[in-house]
Amino acid sequence: MASPPTSPALRAKYDRRRAQLVLDAAAVFARSGYDQTSVAELTDELDLAAGGLYHYFAGKEQLLIGICDELMEPILTTARQIAATDDSASDRLRALVRAWVAHVVEHRDHMLVFQQERHVIEHGAQWKGVRESRKAFERLVERLLGEAIDEGAATGDRRVLLSALLGMVNHTAQWYRPGGRVKVDALADGYVQLVCRR
Amino acid sequence: MASPPTSPALRAKYDRRRAQLVLDAAAVFARSGYDQTSVAELTDELDLAAGGLYHYFAGKEQLLIGICDELMEPILTTARQIAATDDSASDRLRALVRAWVAHVVEHRDHMLVFQQERHVIEHGAQWKGVRESRKAFERLVERLLGEAIDEGAATGDRRVLLSALLGMVNHTAQWYRPGGRVKVDALADGYVQLVCRR
Amino acid sequence: MASPPTSPALRAKYDRRRAQLVLDAAAVFARSGYDQTSVAELTDELDLAAGGLYHYFAGKEQLLIGICDELMEPILTTARQIAATDDSASDRLRALVRAWVAHVVEHRDHMLVFQQERHVIEHGAQWKGVRESRKAFERLVERLLGEAIDEGAATGDRRVLLSALLGMVNHTAQWYRPGGRVKVDALADGYVQLVCRR
Amino acid sequence: MASPPTSPALRAKYDRRRAQLVLDAAAVFARSGYDQTSVAELTDELDLAAGGLYHYFAGKEQLLIGICDELMEPILTTARQIAATDDSASDRLRALVRAWVAHVVEHRDHMLVFQQERHVIEHGAQWKGVRESRKAFERLVERLLGEAIDEGAATGDRRVLLSALLGMVNHTAQWYRPGGRVKVDALADGYVQLVCRR
DNA sequence: TATGAATGAGCCTTCATTCAT
DNA sequence: CATGAATGAAGGCTCATTCAT
Numbered sequence: 080m081a082s083p084p085t086s087p088a089l090r091a092k093y094d095r096r097r098a099q100l101v102l103d104a105a106a107v108f109a110r111s112g113y114d115q116t117s118v119a120e121l122t123d124e125l126d127l128a129a130g131g132l133y134h135y136f137a138g139k140e141q142l143l144i145g146i147c148d149e150l151m152e153p154i155l156t157t158a159r160q161i162a163a164t165d166d167s168a169s170d171r172l173r174a175l176v177r178a179w180v181a182h183v184v185e186h187r188d189h190m191l192v193f194q195q196e197r198h199v200i201e202h203g204a205q206w207k208g209v210r211e212s213r214k215a216f217e218r219l220v221e222r223l224l225g226e227a228i229d230e231g232a233a234t235g236d237r238r239v240l241l242s243a244l245l246g247m248v249n250h251t252a253q254w255y256r257p258g259g260r261v262k263v264d265a266l267a268d269g270y271v272q273l274v275c276r277r
Numbered sequence: 278m279a280s281p282p283t284s285p286a287l288r289a290k291y292d293r294r295r296a297q298l299v300l301d302a303a304a305v306f307a308r309s310g311y312d313q314t315s316v317a318e319l320t321d322e323l324d325l326a327a328g329g330l331y332h333y334f335a336g337k338e339q340l341l342i343g344i345c346d347e348l349m350e351p352i353l354t355t356a357r358q359i360a361a362t363d364d365s366a367s368d369r370l371r372a373l374v375r376a377w378v379a380h381v382v383e384h385r386d387h388m389l390v391f392q393q394e395r396h397v398i399e400h401g402a403q404w405k406g407v408r409e410s411r412k413a414f415e416r417l418v419e420r421l422l423g424e425a426i427d428e429g430a431a432t433g434d435r436r437v438l439l440s441a442l443l444g445m446v447n448h449t450a451q452w453y454r455p456g457g458r459v460k461v462d463a464l465a466d467g468y469v470q471l472v473c474r475r
Numbered sequence: 476m477a478s479p480p481t482s483p484a485l486r487a488k489y490d491r492r493r494a495q496l497v498l499d500a501a502a503v504f505a506r507s508g509y510d511q512t513s514v515a516e517l518t519d520e521l522d523l524a525a526g527g528l529y530h531y532f533a534g535k536e537q538l539l540i541g542i543c544d545e546l547m548e549p550i551l552t553t554a555r556q557i558a559a560t561d562d563s564a565s566d567r568l569r570a571l572v573r574a575w576v577a578h579v580v581e582h583r584d585h586m587l588v589f590q591q592e593r594h595v596i597e598h599g600a601q602w603k604g605v606r607e608s609r610k611a612f613e614r615l616v617e618r619l620l621g622e623a624i625d626e627g628a629a630t631g632d633r634r635v636l637l638s639a640l641l642g643m644v645n646h647t648a649q650w651y652r653p654g655g656r657v658k659v660d661a662l663a664d665g666y667v668q669l670v671c672r673r
Numbered sequence: 674m675a676s677p678p679t680s681p682a683l684r685a686k687y688d689r690r691r692a693q694l695v696l697d698a699a700a701v702f703a704r705s706g707y708d709q710t711s712v713a714e715l716t717d718e719l720d721l722a723a724g725g726l727y728h729y730f731a732g733k734e735q736l737l738i739g740i741c742d743e744l745m746e747p748i749l750t751t752a753r754q755i756a757a758t759d760d761s762a763s764d765r766l767r768a769l770v771r772a773w774v775a776h777v778v779e780h781r782d783h784m785l786v787f788q789q790e791r792h793v794i795e796h797g798a799q800w801k802g803v804r805e806s807r808k809a810f811e812r813l814v815e816r817l818l819g820e821a822i823d824e825g826a827a828t829g830d831r832r833v834l835l836s837a838l839l840g841m842v843n844h845t846a847q848w849y850r851p852g853g854r855v856k857v858d859a860l861a862d863g864y865v866q867l868v869c870r871r
Numbered sequence: 872t873a874t875g876a877a878t879g880a881g882c883c884t885t886c887a888t889t890c891a892t
Numbered sequence: 893c894a895t896g897a898a899t900g901a902a903g904g905c906t907c908a909t910t911c912a913t
Contacts (some may be wrong), residue, residue: 092889093893102908112396114312118887119675128895139887195396198310198389226342239459239467247441254440261437269437273471278513282875291876316904329908337904382886489872508792510708516910524874526910535908587792594706594789598712635855635863642844650836657833665833665886669867687897712883722899724885733883854904 097135100125101145109188113143113195143196144209149214150189154182158219168226169233175223176248180267183251190252205230220244223275233275244274278335285469290362294334298323299343307386311341311393341394342407348387349410352380356417367431371469374446378465381449383461388450418442431473439471445471476533476554493531496521509539509591539592540605546585547608550578554615564622565629569667571619572644576663579647586648616640619669620670629671636670643669674731691729694719695739703782707737707789737790737804738862745806748776750804762820763827767865769817770842774861777845783799784846814838834868841867844866 102145106123110117118139122129136142161175183190193200200206221241227233233240247270255266286330298388305322317338320327335342359373381388391398399405419439427430431438445468453464480486497537500620504512514535532538557571579586589596596602615635623629629636643666651662678684681748701718712733716723734741743848777784787794794800815835821827823858827834843862 115397117885129887130896131894133888191396196390196393196394199313235467235470239464240471242448242452243305243441243445243468243471246446247444249448250440252445253912261434266437270291270432270441273438273441274431276474279875287875294876315902317902328879329877331905332876451899480872508796511793513906525908526875527873529909530872544768590690590729590788591792593711594785621861631863631866632855636867638844638848639837639841639864639867642842643840646840648835662833665829665836668829669837671832672870675896683896690897711881713881723883724900725883725898728897 084120091259092134097145100127100132100135101142101149103144103184104148104190105146108146108195109142109191113192120194130133140205143192144205146189147190147206147209150186150193151209151216154179155216155219157182157214158216162219162223167232168223168230169271169275172223172227172232172266172275176244176271177221177264178250180249180270181263183248183255184255187252189254190249194249194252195254217241227275244270247273251272279332285292287472291333295343298325298330298333298472299340299347302340303347303384303386303390306341306344306393307389308365316460327427332421338403342403344390345398345407346410348391349407349414352377353414353417356414360417361423365430365470366421366428367469367473369432370425370473371466373418373440374469375462375465377446378449378468379461381456382453382461385450385453387449392447392450415439415443416444421423425473442468442472477530485501489531493541495521495532496528496647497538497545499583500538501542501545501584501588502541504591505587506543513606536601539588540587540601543544543596543602543605546578547605547612548560548584548590550575551608551612551615553578554612558615558619561631563577563628563669564626568619568623568628568671569664572640572667573660573663575660576647576666579644580651580653580659581653583648590645590648613641623671634661640666642669675728687729691739692800694721694726694729695736695743698736699740699743699780699786700781702740702789703785704738707786722833734799737786738799740783740786741794741800741803743804744780744787745810749806749810749813751776751819752810756817758796761826761864762817762824763869766821766826766869767862768815769814770838770865771858771861773842774845774864777842778849778857779847781846784843788843788846811839813833821869838864838868 083093103125104121107121111120121139122132125132126219132139132142135146157178157243158175161178164171164174166174200209219269221237224233224240224244225237227238228235228237252267254262257263281453301323302319305319306340308316314328317327320330320432328336328349330340334343355376356373359369359376362369362372364372381468421436422431422442423435424433426433426438449464453459455461479489499521499546500517503517503652506559507516515525517535521528525668527540528535532541553574554571559569560567560571575616596605599620617633620629620635620636624633624636647662651657655671677687681721697719698715701715705714712726715733716726719726723785726733726736730739751772752769755765755772757767758765758768793801804812813832818834819831822829822831822834845860849855851857
């Protein structure tokens with residue numbers, strides 16, 4: 080892989096291009112499968128020659144890491160901010176789920192790619208960073224659920240509630256299409272009600 | 278691939294061995310990844326030489342189909358039987374979710390492999406049968422949920438409830454270990470309560 | 476490969492079976508191709524299990540050798556007898572070509588298999604015997620042609636006449652079907668006329 | 674297989690290389706046998722790494738098709754031109770056989786490979802084009818022979834004469850070496866005399 | 872003799888990656 | 893920066909052959 084340009088102007092252009100490539104690649108992988116898409120097929124769709132990709136990424140896997148990072152980091156940051164407010168646990172939970180569902184819907188391709196390669200990500204050494212982000216996010220949700228239970232806003236086993244919430248929200252990527260009958264916030268609120276009402 | 282033996286005695290032995298291979302392969306794939314496990318690695322763990330697999334399966338993918346069939350068919354049959362009883366919708370739903378969660382837990386390996394290869398299964402032509410089974414099962418759950426709503430046992434959007442239930446139950450395979458604190462039936466009942474209580 | 480039985484009665488039965496297998500294999504190979512037919516496919520058509528073949532032949536190639544021997548040896552013997560008579564060169568040539576064409580037609584399968592594997596036979600060390608037979612036969616035809624030229628029954632370059640005769644007679648296997656309009660002897664006589672008339 | 678370059682300059686280079694590979698492969702296969710030569714052995718002799726072949730050909734068989742096309746198409750075109758002239762049938766026949774023998778001699782490798790794989794070519798579905806060319810050529814020769822018979826330049830059964838001519842000319846590849854005693858045109862004329870003189 | 876499960880070397884092909892231009 | 897030809901390791905699969913039954 081070539082090093083990025085050092086001149087600031089060129090560096091900005093380079094970074095823009097790189098980010099766009101991650102985005103486009105996410106779409107291609109979501110549609111055609113990460114493993115099932117060869118670098119040749121990918122670069123075809125990216126309007127790049129086979130070798131051109133390696134100016135921006137050290138390898139195919141770096142693209143996958145880029146996709147996962149774009150998926151995890153913003154929602155983790157947002158979740159931390161929401162969790163840190165003074166609202167009631169159930170209010171913070173609702174806000175978090177809304178942001179989370181919106182993020183999943185907006186990053187549907189990223190999510191689908193992440194789920195395709197879940198097994199690899201959970202086991203490979205080079206995936207530690209992504210794994211840590213996922214775990215941090217889940218712990219955060221779990222803490223909030225615990226507080227909601229303590230508050231009386233939810234009942235049941237915290238671990239079970241967490242798993243249910245993770246399952247239902249993440250599964251959203253498999254079927255939800257924006258612009259359909261169900262609005263994102265309504266969907267998020269629906270999920271929260273399932274977990275919170277007694 | 279060799280044809281199966283025609284003599285009944287040998288055929289039974291052949292079928293037993295084949296079924297066991299599917300079972301063992303599910304375990305290997307669940308642990309090491311379907312795509313990440315070469316046939317050589319697989320047959321190593323199956324105590325077979327590389328070519329030996331092809332006496333029982335026409336290709337690596339047939340193994341995957343075998344795994345998916347073992348996963349889908351029994352639960353679809355069971356679900357149909359449960360749905361056909363005279364109990365109330367919420368009782369049938371609870372029974373179905375109990376059976377379903379138990380099946381997921383007992384076939385954890387199968388489930389994890391299925392989820393690994395979900396993208397391929399949803400798109401490949403040779404996967405039509407497996408896809409139909411999945412859809413039939415989901416329609417069945419959806420119908421039951423609709424009845425539960427009509428009965429007043431559940432409230433909310435049927436489509437959303439369906440997706441939530443699918444998400445939470447299937448996600449169970451990612452974390453649940455039998456012999457832990459949470460019992461299977463309690464877990465299933467917990468899921469049903471989330472969906473059903475008002 | 477198991478050794479043949481020593482008891483004369485059993486040995487005769489064994490030899491009969493072996494000869495029949497060569498015959499049947501020739502038909503299968505002629506139709507489906509020697510290289511394109513696996514031992515499994517072959518033994519299927521021979522009503523034998525895969526391993527059964529190895530009671531009669533040390534390997535697939537021994538079958539091919541058997542086919543070639545059945546093809547070469549009788550015609551070589553016959554040709555030698557014909558060449559040794561006191562008839563004129565052109566009469567002996569006619570007699571030889573008649574016998575030869577009849578042999579090719581009756582052993583069409585053998586011939587087609589021989590031609591399929593001609594390259595292997597011409598180069599492999601284990602094929603020396605078959606090669607020698609072919610060369611001996613061709614030398615015999617060449618000598619006869621030389622005599623026919625000396626006699627004035629034919630004109631032209633001996634080497635060219637030989638090659639033409641070999642080409643036309645052997646090519647017969649590619650198209651001739653017994654029972655058609657052209658009779659075998661007429662065909663043979665036609666070939667001889669091409670070579671002999673002035 | 675990679676798609677050919679779109680830029681005209683590169684495309685020309687690509688086509689040149691591809692054509693040269695077909696030529697070189699014909700020589701290798703003629704010597705070592707198409708079936709007996711692994712892609713690894715072939716690419717060794719082609720000064721290419723194992724995978725490199727697949728930039729130019731979708732598979733080993735495409736090489737064979739390329740070889741056969743180079744063999745059939747030029748002679749078919751030439752034969753059509755010769756047949757369309759106003760010369761007498763026997764003159765056209767002589768011209769055709771001269772061109773044909775020259776082609777066989779110049780494409781000895783192609784011819785030997787074609788004959789090696791004759792069985793496959795006559796039966797495989799993907800070989801229809803090559804088969805049609807062969808048949809078209811043979812029909813053309815047959816028509817010319819018929820005219821020669823009608824003209825009184827040849828006598829005998831048209832079908833037999835055709836088969837004889839095909840056999841002798843094609844067999845030439847098995848033994849003729851350019852630079853020997855017999856010149857190509859003399860050889861061709863010798864063949865024509867066999868067929869034509871009364 | 873006969874069976875068919877099992878072997879394992881070898882095959883063709885794919886594909887992420889490199890590098891001269 | 894970009895190209896695309898070339899690499900070579902690794903993959904899934906075939907098949908002649910062996911051997912316990």
